[in-house]
Amino acid sequence: MAKVVIDGKELEFPDGTLLFDACKEARGEPLPHFCYHPDLPIAGVCRLCQVEIEGMPKLTIACNTHVRDGMVVHTRTEKVIKAHKQILELHLINHPVDCPICDQAGECGLQDQYMNYGLYETNVCKDDKVTNPKAVVIGPEVILDKDRCVLCSRCVRFCRTVTKTGEMGIFNRGDKAEIGTAPGVELNNPYSVNVVDICPVGALTSRDFRFKKRVWMLKSVDSICPGCATGCNIRLDFEADSIFRIKPRYNEDVNGRWMCDSGRKEYKSVAAEDRLKVPTANGSEVDWPTLFNEIREFGKPGLVITSPHNSLEEQVLGQFIASEICGGNISSGLSDSFKGNADDMLVDADKTPNRTGAGLAGAKEYSAAELIEKIKAVDAPILIHSNDFDGNSEISTTLDAKTVIYLGTHENEISKQAAIVAPVSCWAEKDGSFVNKHNRVQLFKRAVARPVAASEDWRLLADLMRLWGLSDVPESMPAVRRLVSVRVSELSNFDMNAIAINGEIPGAAEPDDGGEG
Amino acid sequence: MSRDSKLHRWHHRMNFGESLYLGEVFRGMGITMGHLLKNLFWTKDMPTVQYPEEHRDYSNRFRGRHRLMQREDGTEKCVACMMCSTACPSDCIHITAGEHSDPSIEKYPETFEIDLLRCVYCGLCEEACPVDAIRMDTGIYEIAGTSREQFYVNKEFLLNDNQQGTL
Numbered sequence: 001m002a003k004v005v006i007d008g009k010e011l012e013f014p015d016g017t018l019l020f021d022a023c024k025e026a027r028g029e030p031l032p033h034f035c036y037h038p039d040l041p042i043a044g045v046c047r048l049c050q051v052e053i054e055g056m057p058k059l060t061i062a063c064n065t066h067v068r069d070g071m072v073v074h075t076r077t078e079k080v081i082k083a084h085k086q087i088l089e090l091h092l093i094n095h096p097v098d099c100p101i102c103d104q105a106g107e108c109g110l111q112d113q114y115m116n117y118g119l120y121e122t123n124v125c126k127d128d129k130v131t132n133p134k135a136v137v138i139g140p141e142v143i144l145d146k147d148r149c150v151l152c153s154r155c156v157r158f159c160r161t162v163t164k165t166g167e168m169g170i171f172n173r174g175d176k177a178e179i180g181t182a183p184g185v186e187l188n189n190p191y192s193v194n195v196v197d198i199c200p201v202g203a204l205t206s207r208d209f210r211f212k213k214r215v216w217m218l219k220s221v222d223s224i225c226p227g228c229a230t231g232c233n234i235r236l237d238f239e240a241d242s243i244f245r246i247k248p249r250y251n252e253d254v255n256g257r258w259m260c261d262s263g264r265k266e267y268k269s270v271a272a273e274d275r276l277k278v279p280t281a282n283g284s285e286v287d288w289p290t291l292f293n294e295i296r297e298f299g300k301p302g303l304v305i306t307s308p309h310n311s312l313e314e315q316v317l318g319q320f321i322a323s324e325i326c327g328g329n330i331s332s333g334l335s336d337s338f339k340g341n342a343d344d345m346l347v348d349a350d351k352t353p354n355r356t357g358a359g360l361a362g363a364k365e366y367s368a369a370e371l372i373e374k375i376k377a378v379d380a381p382i383l384i385h386s387n388d389f390d391g392n393s394e395i396s397t398t399l400d401a402k403t404v405i406y407l408g409t410h411e412n413e414i415s416k417q418a419a420i421v422a423p424v425s426c427w428a429e430k431d432g433s434f435v436n437k438h439n440r441v442q443l444f445k446r447a448v449a450r451p452v453a454a455s456e457d458w459r460l461l462a463d464l465m466r467l468w469g470l471s472d473v474p475e476s477m478p479a480v481r482r483l484v485s486v487r488v489s490e491l492s493n494f495d496m497n498a499i500a501i502n503g504e505i506p507g508a509a510e511p512d513d514g515g516e517g
Numbered sequence: 518m519s520r521d522s523k524l525h526r527w528h529h530r531m532n533f534g535e536s537l538y539l540g541e542v543f544r545g546m547g548i549t550m551g552h553l554l555k556n557l558f559w560t561k562d563m564p565t566v567q568y569p570e571e572h573r574d575y576s577n578r579f580r581g582r583h584r585l586m587q588r589e590d591g592t593e594k595c596v597a598c599m600m601c602s603t604a605c606p607s608d609c610i611h612i613t614a615g616e617h618s619d620p621s622i623e624k625y626p627e628t629f630e631i632d633l634l635r636c637v638y639c640g641l642c643e644e645a646c647p648v649d650a651i652r653m654d655t656g657i658y659e660i661a662g663t664s665r666e667q668f669y670v671n672k673e674f675l676l677n678d679n680q681q682g683t684l
Contacts, residue, residue, distance in 0.1 A: 100598030100647045101624040135620050211614040211624055214599045 002069040007076055018042075019062040020049055023075055031075060032084050032113045034091070034152040034200045036063035039257055041161055043153050046091070048113070050083045051075045059083050084117045092122065094130045094175065095201070096147045104202030106215040110150065130175050138180070139167075139187030141261050142196060142204055149179045149203035155195040162258065163345075165189045179203065190347060194258050197247060208264070209245045218244060221447040222501065224434050226309065226427045227263040228340075229350040231436030233502065234259060236267065236428055236447040243267040243428055243448060251502045254440065260347050267428065270448065274411040276423035277451040288455075292467055295420055298403050300468050302380030304330045305371075306363050307388045308338070308352035310457070311432025312441065312496075313477070315354070315361035316484045317461040318385055323362075324470050329378070331371060332363035333388045348437055353427075357435035360488050372398045381405050381419070383464075385457070389414055407460060423454035430456050431477055433499065441496070442503030575656060580640045582657040582682055583631055585675040586650050593676055595650035597626040601642035609635035610642060629672040633660055633683060655679050 001012050004019075006026035013022050021038075024030045034046035044064040051062045054072040059080065062073075074080060091110065099105045132146035151170060156179070159168045167187045170177055181187050187195070196206045218237040225232040225246070232255035235247045246267055248259035278285050281294040304322040306315055315332070322330035332355075342349035358365075366374065372394060375382065381403040389395045390412035399414055406418035409426050429450040433443045450456065455463075458480050465473045474480045481496035494506040534540055556563050566573050575581075586594040597614035615627035642651050660682035662668050667683045674684050 100600065101596050105598075135623055211597070211616060214603065216603065217599075 002067045002071070004067050004069075004071045004073060006073045013067045015067070017067045019051070019060075019065040019067055019071075019073065022067050023049075023051060023062050023073065027075060031062055032088070032117050033063060034109055034113075034150055035154060037154050037157075037198055039162070040154060040157040040198075043157060046150065046152050047087050048084060048091075050080060050087070052077055052080050081117070085120060088113055088118045089120065089122065089124075091150050092118075093124050094147075095150065096129065096131070098145070098148060098202065102145075102148065102202035103205045103210060103215070104148075104199070108202060109200030132178050136180075137207070139192050141193050141207055142187050143207050143210060144179065145203050145205070146178045146180065147203075148201050150201050151177055151179065152200055153179075154198045154200070155179065155204055158195055158198060159187070159189070162194070163189045163191050168195070190260050190262070190343065191258060191345065193261050193264055194248070197257075206245070206264075213239060213244045220247075221445050222249060223428065223444040223447065224353065224442045225259060225263040225266060226353040226434070227260070227266050227351065228346075228348040229352060229355060229437040230255065230346050230348045231353055231434050231440065231442050231503075232259040232263055232346060233442065234263070238428075238447045241448045243270055253502060254436065254442075255346055258346065260345075262347075269410065270426045270428045272410065275426075275451060276408055276411055276415060276421060276454070278453045279423060280421045282419055288453075291420060291422060292463070295405060295464070296467055298381045298405070298419065300325045300380060301383040301405060302326050302329060302378040303374060303382045305382065305384045305386055306330065306332045306358060306361075307386030308332055308350075308355040308358045308365075309388065309427075310354060310358070310385060311427075311430070311444075312354060312357040312361065312435055313432050313480045313484060314385065314457045314461065315358050315363060316487050317458060317465070317474075317480065318383075319361045319363060319487060320470070320483070321383065321461065321465060321468070324465075325468055326380075328362075329374070330363045331374060332358035332361075332365055333386055334368055334371060334392075335365035336367065337388055350437065353434040353436070356437060356439060357433075357441075360435060360490055362488075368392070368394055371395065375399060375402060378402070384408070384414065384418070385424075385461070387412065405464075407457070409454075422460060423451060424457045424460060425450040425454060429454075430458075432457075433481075433496070436503075438505065440503040440505050441491075441494070441499055443499050443501075569659075575658075577654075579656060579658075580638045580653040581655045582633065582660055583636075583642070583651055583653050583675060584655050584679050585629065585672065586652060587676060593626065593629070593650065593672065594648055595626050595629060596622070596648055597624050597629075598647060600645040600647060601651055604641040604645035606639060606641065607635045607637045609633070626672060629675065631670050631675065633668040633670060634665065657682050 002015055003012050004022055006023055009026050011026055020031060020036055031049040033049045035043045042064050044061050047061060049062045050059040052074040053060050134145045134147050136144045138144045153170060156168045156170060160166045167181045167185045169182055170179055172178060193206055196204050217239050220235045220237050223234050223236045225234045233249040233251040235249045236243055237245045246264045248255060248257055250257050279288060279291045281291055303326055304318050306318040319330055322328055338351040339349055340351050375398050383405045385407040387408045387410050396413040400417050404418035405420040406415055407422045407424050408415055409424055415421050427444060428447045431446050433441050435441050462473050474483050478497050484496050485491050485494055491506050588594055597612050599612055602610040602612055609632040611630045613627045614624055617623055617625040640653055643653050662683040670684050
């Protein structure tokens with residue numbers, strides 16, 4: 001342990017702590033910085049985080065210094081503040097005044113530092129700026145503006161140490177130095193958009209989000225990526241009723257600060273053209289009371305088919321219906337569906353977010369032949385709460401002969417032939433939880449509104465339970481979550497209504513402390 | 518009570534001359550005729566403006582209907598930074614940004630619409646604009662239309678038409 005005095009505060013840190021982190025704790029806010037990133041190796045190139053250490057002849061950068069016992073550090077003296085200002089001015093010499101057209105404006109490190117530490121009239125002639133190429137497409141997802149770059153090298157270090165692909169580098173020297181990809185190489189790795197997140201300025205921006213929205217207009221909601229079984233923690237950025245982008249949310253135990261590029265596109269299905277928007281019965285649009293009358297006439301279902309894309313709460317309601325009405329006849333779809341490539345970082349081979357949750361709820365997976373047998377054996381209507389059989393002609397032809405009550409979000413073969421089609425909500429339009437491949441139960445929250453005539457999944461399932469004469473139907477989301485603990489034995493001692501923001505593993509020796517976010 | 522008597526001064530007692538009314542009627546007619554003759558022969562002094570043939574002069578700083586400024590080649594100066602729609606207190610400016618074919622311009626407004634019925638003519642949009650693309654110096658205050666859609670003016674109109682109030 002090392003005792004350090006920072007700005008008059010005496011604090012103790014374990015040996016090997018970076019002075020930067022120590023200063024952050026002592027000051028309550030980080031030192032100004034561009035190149036320092038907690039998940040990347042130290043570069044020490046931006047020179048912004050200089051502090052005064054007693055006994056040292058010159059100012060020292062905090063990100064490349066370890067705490068030492070007896071260190072006395074000053075971070076707010078006149079000398080330090082002057083240094084911050086001057087270094088920032090050097091950074092700004094060749095930086096274009098692009099803020100009006102820069103997508104980073106509003107979340108830009110340079111803007112923030114300038115407002116916090118700069119605020120001066122520049123000493124540098126505006127017309128002398130060194131200019132570099134703008135709007136250079138360097139990969140399928142990322143666009144580079146060399147003019148805006150401050151050469152912090154975060155993206156270079158990310159590609160070298162995190163993805164280990166090493167596409168990017170700094171070329172030339174002095175004021176001719178520029179960031180770029182190696183000749184003939186594209187920034188085309190499955191994690192490439194993370195360089196956009198770590199870029200402190202607007203040099204690297206996302207092509208998908210380019211010019212879509214100014215960032216200060218966006219609101220954010222914590223969510224979970226539905227793209228694979230890893231369950232990366234994400235933030236949905238939305239305005240009014242459209243989602244504009246997905247950003248990773250820090251969770252040390254799941255995804256750290258990263259997420260994959262394909263996960264960032266998951267929001268596109270929410271506003272897709274082929275969303276189911278109105279309830280239909282026998283092919284014609286009806287209102288909900290008529291729909292319920294039709295369902296009542298068809299009678300109770302004999303088989304429930306859920307999906308590993310459904311939330312844990314919906315899985316349990318499906319299991320409730322199956323066990324009370326269909327004699328436990330429930331399936332969560334095909335065992336070999338939604339498999340893909342995995343890598344050693346975040347992407348999992350299982351492309352569903354909640355296969356573990358479906359298993360916990362007691363829904364079994366079958367091969368296509370087994371599922372077809374199951375469907376054929378049932379005479380009563382079949383309740384399908386799943387979008388998963390799109391393009392599977394064998395199953396859709398089998399279902400064609402049956403009465404299908406279909407709860408889904410997107411149009412597909414089955415929705416076209418089903419007797420009853422009830423539109424429900426996408427994952428971004430409802431609350432719920434997914435259980436990831438490591439049994440971590442993680443909450444996702446509603447961001448945008450569902451289509452006007454669509455229903456919230458748990459409400460619709462609860463209404464159907466009432467329609468079919470079940471008792472003890474939950475009336476609210478907390479009640480559904482209490483029901484989860486009642487009906488899933490693995491979760492019997494687990495409070496679904498008090499899950500921490502970073503998710504929790506039921507039955508883990510000690511509940512997670514929730515992390516720092 | 519003295520306060521009341523002050524308030525209701527018209528309750529004072531008329532004297533004999535006033536109670537005959539006739540003299541007062543002619544006095545009133547005299548004032549009316551005086552104004553009539555003055556307005557007939559000294560029309561310039563009349564405060565009424567013969568609208569719509571005549572218009573009152575407004576200050577140069579008067580904030581009239583907006584216009585969008587053009588570059589020398591006639592394209593819009595606007596770079597779709599949305600500062601105006603951010604500053605707008607009545608949320609009446611709607612812009613969709615697009616990628617410009619000229620890489621030195623990069624960003625331009627694909628659509629730029631102002632809902633003139635929502636606008637409160639506060640001038641914060643021109644104040645916020647970093648490239649002097651929107652101005653309210655047209656002096657147009659006659660903004661009339663026969664449907665709500667006409668007040669929803671688009672980019673082409675704001676760029677080119679600086680005579681009319683609405684589409």
